[in-house]
Amino acid sequence: TVRRLQARAARRGYLTEVLHVFRHLLPAFVVKMSSDVLDTALKLPHVEYVEEDSYVFAQSIPWNLGRIVPAPGEAGAYSPPNKGELVEIYLLDTGVQSTHREIEGRVLVTDFESVPEEDGTRFHRQASKCDSHGTHMAGVVSGRDAGVARGTNVRSLRVLNCQGKGTVSGTLLGEPRCSEEAPPRPAGSSLLTLLSLSPGLEFINASLEARPSAPPVALLPFAGAYSRVLNAGCRRLAEAGVVLIAAAGNYKDDACLYSPASEPEVITVGATNSQDQPVSMGSLGTNFGRCVDVFAPGDDIIGASSDCSTCFTSQSGTSQAAAHVAG
Numbered sequence: 281t282v283r284r285l286q287a288r289a290a291r292r293g294y295l296t297e298v299l300h301v302f303r304h305l306l307p308a309f310v311v312k313m314s315s316d317v318l319d320t321a322l323k324l325p326h327v328e329y330v331e332e333d334s335y336v337f338a339q340s341i342p343w344n345l346g347r348i349v350p351a352p353g354e355a356g357a358y359s360p361p362n363k364g365e366l367v368e369i370y371l372l373d374t375g376v377q378s379t380h381r382e383i384e385g386r387v388l389v390t391d392f393e394s395v396p397e398e399d400g401t402r403f404h405r406q407a408s409k410c411d412s413h414g415t416h417m418a419g420v421v422s423g424r425d426a427g428v429a430r431g432t433n434v435r436s437l438r439v440l441n442c443q444g445k446g447t448v449s450g451t452l453l454g455e456p457r458c459s460e461e462a463p464p465r466p467a468g469s470s471l472l473t474l475l476s477l478s479p480g481l482e483f484i485n486a487s488l489e490a491r492p493s494a495p496p497v498a499l500l501p502f503a504g505a506y507s508r509v510l511n512a513g514c515r516r517l518a519e520a521g522v523v524l525i526a527a528a529g530n531y532k533d534d535a536c537l538y539s540p541a542s543e544p545e546v547i548t549v550g551a552t553n554s555q556d557q558p559v560s561m562g563s564l565g566t567n568f569g570r571c572v573d574v575f576a577p578g579d580d581i582i583g584a585s586s587d588c589s590t591c592f593t594s595q596s597g598t599s600q601a602a603a604h605v606a607g
Contacts, residue, residue: 281309281324281325281326281328282298282301282309282311285311285313285317285320285321285324285326286298288315288320289313289317289320291400291465292316292317292320294313294314294316294317294575295313296311296313296317296424297309297311297312297313298310298311298314299305299449300449300453302452302482303482303486304453304482304485304486304489305481305482305486305513305516305517306452306482306509306512306513306516307326310333310449310452310453317568318330320539323430329508330451331417331448331453331508331509332449332509333447333448333449334448334505334507335396335445335446335447335448335504335505335537336415336439336440336446336447336448336451336502336503336504336510336539337440337444337445337502337503337504338373338374338413338440338444338445338501338502338599339447339501339502339503339527339528339529339530339597339598339599340603342495360432363429363430363431363432364422364429364430364432364607365380365431365432366473366494367429367432367436367494367496367497368432368433368435368493368494368496368497369421369429369432369433369434369496369497369498369499369606369607370432370434370435370484370496370497370498370499371414371417371421371423371434371435371436371437371499371501372437372439372440372451372480372481372499372500372501372502373413373414373417373420373436373437373438373439373440373499373501373502374410374411374412374413374414374440374441374442374444375389375410375411375412375414375415375433375436375438376389376414376415376417376418376436377415377584377586377589379589379591380415380419380426380584380585380586380589380590380591381424381589382419382423382424382426382427382583382584382592383415383418383419383422383423383424383427383434383584384416384589385416385544386397386422386432386434386453387418387422387435387436388433388434388435388436389435389436392558393589395438395439395440395441395445395446395447395450396441396445396446396447396450397441398441398442398445399416399443399445400444400573407443409586410441410442410586412434412586413440413444413501413595413599414438414440414586414587415583415584415585415586416437416581416583416584416585416593416595416600417501417583417599417600417603418434418436418584419500419583419584419592419607420581420583420600420603420604420607421434421499421603421607422434422607423583423584424590426582426583426584427607428603428604428606428607429606429607432607433502437480439480439481439502440453440502444502446502446563448504448507448509448510448539449591450480451480451481451502451510451513452480452481452482452509452510452513453480453483462470465571471476471522473582481498481513481516481517482512482513484496484498484517484522485517485520485522486514488520488522490543491583495521495522495523496522496523497522497523497524497525497566497606498517498522498523498524498525499525499602499603500514500524500525500526500527500540500546500602501526501527501598501599501600501602501603502527503526503527503528503531503538503539503540503541503567503598504538504539505537505538505539505600506536506537506538506539506542507539507540510539510540510543511539511540511542511543511546514543514545514546515524515543515544515545518525518543518545518546523547524540524543524545524546524547525546525547525549525600525602525605525606526540526541526543526546526547526548526549527541527548527549527597527598527599527601527602528548528549528550528551528566528567528568528572528598528602529541529563529566529567529573529598530551530561530565530566530567530597530598531564531565531567532560532563532565532566532567533567533568534567534568534569535548535550535567535568535569535571535572535573536569536570536571538567541567541571541572542571543604544571547573547574547605548571548572548573548574549572549573549574549575549576549578549598549601549602549604549605550566550567550568550572550574550575550576550598550601551566551575551576551577551578551579551596551598551600551601552566552575552576552577552579552601553577553580554577554579554580559578559579559596559597559598559601561596561597566578566597566598566601567598575601576602576604576605577600577601577604578596578597578598578600578601578604579596579600580594581593581594581595581600582594583600
């Protein structure tokens with residue numbers, strides 16, 4: 281199908297650039313082409329639909345731990361039944377400051393980036409800012425002091441740029457590159473190893489096929505406009521046994537209008553505050569509606585800060601709520 285599209289486009293005088301052919305997740309490919317070739321693509325026998333690549337965005341705006349697992353007779357205490365040692369959580373986000381004391385030795389960071397350029401000619405990349413959202417997410421999931429599942433392993437897959445912006449195609453991709461070792465872990469804890477891969481849902485699916493194990497959790501703390509292909513990728517992973525947790529979105533809108541929140545096979549999470557009310561942040565706030573499966577703490581959540589290896593900060597939003605459910 282790909283070669284046929286290229287041949288037909290060439291006959292009409294148009295060049296096409298095939299960026300990726302999915303081999304595990306979906307019968308699909310990513311191609312850069314002129315809109316004038318769209319009708320040609322749609323007429324190919326095996327093409328069901330064509331979707332323009334679009335953007336997804338991070339969704340961030342300690343009562344929270346006591347709220348999700350209240351211990352009998354101990355109001356406000358956090359005493360989970362286990363620490364999640366046997367679970368791996370794939371975090372699709374910005375970068376992560378893996379040397380932060382909250383998560384040091386618990387996070388495996390790949391070295392491949394598949395993210396769009398930052399907006400604005402005056403934007404300057406700062407490591408602490410580029411890792412802000414992802415570090416906070418990893419801390420909420422598995423931080424030693426403020427984490428929900430303090431023994432879980434986190435695999436960081438960078439699909440969002442320093443401004444918390446990514447693409448649907450970048451979220452889906454996943455191709456092997458070079459080998460990489462996990463960072464040292466404390467004595468008595470398990471060691472993670474993996475191939476360095478480009479981030480995305482296809483990588484998770486390929487990992488399951490290569491090394492079957494206990495079904496992992498995939499945390500998707502971002503939202504974008506409704507995307508049929510992104511939802512299809514999530515559905516395929518769910519069918520393979522992956523538990524997918526997604527942010528409902530911070531737009532005070534119907535979550536069914538956004539992806540991956542609108543996919544029925546994804547657990548979509550809205551955000552509440554310490555009074556168990558939906559989070560509201562001025563003109564923004566948690567999304568709602570029938571596509572939201574559960575609400576979790578998402579207001580003023582304390583977690584690891586990428587500003588320094590011992591810093592903490594508070595963030596709010598459905599990303600934080602989704603991290604609670606993942607943990």
